[in-house]
Amino acid sequence: MRHTLAAALIVALPVAVEAQDRPSLEPTRDVMVTYRVETGGISVEMTTIWSASARLGRMNLPGAAGYVVADHANNRAFMVMEPAREVMDIPLERAGGFARHLEAARFTRGATVRVAGTDCTNWRYEMPVQTGEVCFTADGALLRSRAIMGGVETRMEATRVAYGPQDAAQFRRPEGYQTRQTPAVPQAVAPGGRPGTAR
Helix, strand or coil, X not given: CHHHHHHHHCCCCCCCCCCCCCCCCCCCCCEEEEEEEEECCXXXXXXXXXXXXCCEEEEECHHHCEEEEEECCXXXXXXXXXXXXXXXXXXXXXXXXXXXXXXXXXXXXXXXXXXXXXXXXEEEEEECCXXXXXXXXXXXXXXXXXXXXXXXXXXXXXXXXXXXXXXXXXXXXXXXXXXXXXXXCCHHHCCCCCCCCCC
16 A cells, blocks of 8 residues: 555656746756645645756655655666665656656646745646646746546645755665565556556
8 A cells, every 4th residue: 555655646756848838847956845645535745855956856755654766867766665674676757757747748827826935837737648737836846736637636735845955865775775676567557657667
């Protein structure tokens, strides 16, 4: 259950996108954002951290279960499971599922609002199998999202936004942890729901 929930919540690690009149999906400044996430009747708190210069993202899993680090500069990622003291390499596509999936979306710009005391612009997006709304700051931080996929709605909203330098140690692979083999994920259910991302 914990790993299923973790996969479903990997929605905040950003990726770059090049297009006009679309939100920037990769923060240009170091930032830490804490979210309240609600999906399938479950509400949890989640924190993401971004190092702009290194293009590294970290998502702390709910309940001290561990964390996921996505290295966008080197196209790799890993998940740390703290209770078991295990680390598992995972495809970058799975570590950045939601934001990466938005590369193919069509966006419609909305109004500028304030979330957690920070301005962001609302965007409605459409894809063949998913629709929703996101709110990104001008410098690429995701502050709010609402997604509907397969009849299931997931909501995420920032409760705290803190800009400032991030310690590089937060993104390092832990030493002394057992390496766990990456499980196969069928294409049809790969996190992000994107064909061809399972490895």
